[in-house]
Amino acid sequence: LTTQYEVYKVETVGDAYIAGQAGPPLTYKNSALSVLRFGLHMVRAVHEWSREKNEDFSLRVGVHSGECIGGIVGTEMQRYHLFGTLMTEVEVLESTAPEGHVQVSQACREAVERQMFLEGTRKEVATFEARAENELSTSKGEVHSYDEVGGRTYIVRSYVK
Secondary structure, X not given: OHHHHOOEEEEEEOOEEEEEOOOOXXXXXXXXXXXXXXXXXXXXXXHHHHHHHOOOOOOOEEEOOXXXXXXXXXXXXXXXXXXXXXXXXXXXXXXXXXXXXXXXXXXXXXXXXXXXXXXXXXXXXXXXXXXXXXXXEOOOOOEEOHHHHOOOOEEEEOOOO
């Protein structure tokens, strides 16, 4: 999927898979819509795999749009790592997303809608439903405010494969 959507896998931290797009040399495309479609496809693929194996697996995806800083850390086992408030915000988005869904920030929604408009993309590719809850909660009961992720968040649905 990373090749299909031209997304760069940065790292895995625990059970979190961190990927995104930036610009050269990491990726040659910087598209909020591609990252969103990557997340939607991941959810769909895990659900299909789970059904085929008769297992009960799901995942949560959080997508944000903005700036962060990246660099190589470590001396003996070097790896690329991302830093900044964007990373804190995307962590909250992922951990508070409903199981089996993609949750995006207001900034991501605006970037995707702008790109869809400019490219003439059909609206059914990504529709956004505002979260109705007064606050965001993780599966472990941790509570977060919408202010921590830059405002209201949205669950994304796609009616196109």
